[in-house]
Amino acid sequence: MRKIVIAGQEILPGEFKEIDINIARLPSHTVIDTPIYVSRGEEEGPVLALTAGMHGDEINGMEIVRRMLDSGLHKPKRGVTICMPIVNMYGFLNYSRDVPDGKDINRSFPGNKSGSLASRVAYHLMHDVIPLIDIGIDFHTGGAMRANYPQVRAVLRHETNLKLAEAFHAPFTIDAPYRPNSLRKEAARRGKYIIVYEGGESLRFDQQAIEIGIAGTLRVMKHLNMIDVAPEATDENRIVWNTSWIRAHHAGLFQPNVKCGQLVHKGEWVGTITDPFGEFKEEVMAPETAFVIGLNNIPVINAGDALMHLGMDNFCKLDQPAED
Template identity: 80%
Template sequence: MKEVKIAGQLIQPGEFKEIDINIARLPSHTVIDTPIYVSRGFEDGPVLALTAGMHGDEINGMEIVRRLLDSGLHQPKRGVTVCMPIVNVYGFLNYSRDVPDGKDINRSFPGTKNGSLASRVAYNLMQEVVPFIDYGIDFHTGGAMRANYPQVRAVLRDEKNMALANAFNAPFTIDSPFRPNSLRKEAYRKGKNIIVYEGGESLRFDQHAIEEGIAGTLRLMKYLDMIDWAPEPTQENKVIWSSSWIRAKNAGLFQSNVKCGQLVHKGEWVGTITDPFGEFKEQVVATETGYVVGLNNIPVINAGDALMHLGMDNLCKLDNMSPD
């Protein structure tokens, strides 16, 4: 059998090992470690990384990985899983997306050994984990009180990415370009295919998003021949090739008429903006036909704020091109 090493640790067939990567110390001199849970099957197979908590306030991904670990579903028959429930321990402790210096780890890759704190976390991940994996799922949620309906994001022109996304079979698969200095982009430069799963919003458990994330992970593991069974999808997967935001024309209080995941049609009344004093009421209408893949949950909004994210598959695009 082939030799498997993660973060310098040799992983034997059938072994489960916890590895702590030391990142730095708090000002209190408390050591901060990033825990990695590695489980190897008794037969050779691919190495799959499951990373969550890159943004410390995005707890749905942490719960997905935790439940996989707690139930033993992370254990492959063939190959290796590398589970990292909390990449950004600093942000988790402070209910924050970023590290204490305000930098975003997922905009700091590939990182440097002696750089900023975010850069050091990214560097350790690129040195200790990424070189030794084949594939990955990076779990995220919507940010700034915006909920994302369960979705996979990947560069779909890449055949491997498309195959991984199809295997995961989330309700939506969104063609998403690489973000500069992200884990997904820098891993791809190393020949590793990582897809992003988004579901729910920050600092709030979303049971539907969590359950879809677990089920999709198991389907992807089955596709990679790491396990023998996975649950069937409960919703049809829709491939989103383009998207746009509906934005507030005026400041006020926003109330939505629609739910995340719903199909809305061009010109449809999707919400209302009022002012707190009863002086005006404005209807918000859909600018295009599309699925609500993201929805703002903050009632108090300013002019220009994003209210909902519409995703268009091929049928929606045809509808948007037809005359009114």
């Protein structure tokens, strides 16, 4: 049978273990460990990693993994689940996306054992976890108080990614290229398939995003034959091949006129920018027919700030009027 060893500890069929990987310690000598929860089924099967909290303020993913652990949904009949509810413990403790040196862990892969703090966290993940896995789901939310409607992101030209995204069946599946030095890209270089689930915004629970994330994860586990039963999908899964941002032309106060997940039509009024002194008002119009897959929730904006993330599927393209 396949041998599963993490940080020197072997996990045998039918076993569940909590393993702490020491990352570093604070100036106060407080030790920072990353807890990993490993559950192995009685029968052979794939190894699935569920990682959350890469950015310490993205709590929806943490709650998805926590609820799965709490309810026993992470336990497979076949194969292994490796659950990491909080990858970036530093950011979590400080309500921060990044680690104390200001670096983003998800732009620090493959990492360096003696590099920056973010690079060290990435190194441990790449050496202690990623070599063991076959598939991964990396949970994220919108950053900087931008809400993402529940969506899976993956490079869809790879058939395995496409099948995983279809099995997850989020409301939107977005064809997303690899980001430089990201976990997803570096794992792919090693023949591992990781899809990203995005839902909600930072530092705020979104019950819809959490519930969709749990149900989608269970559907992926069923697709991998790790479990026998999973919730049926209730939402349509739209494939988004093209995305664009609506950005602010002026600084001011932004008030959206639409909701996340909504279909907007080309030329439709989607929000208003005003200044605090009543000197001007600008109506923001949709540049194309698309779904709102991300929405800014910060009223105070600067010129060039992202206001709204738009995603187009085939329906949207057909819905647009023909150009002269």
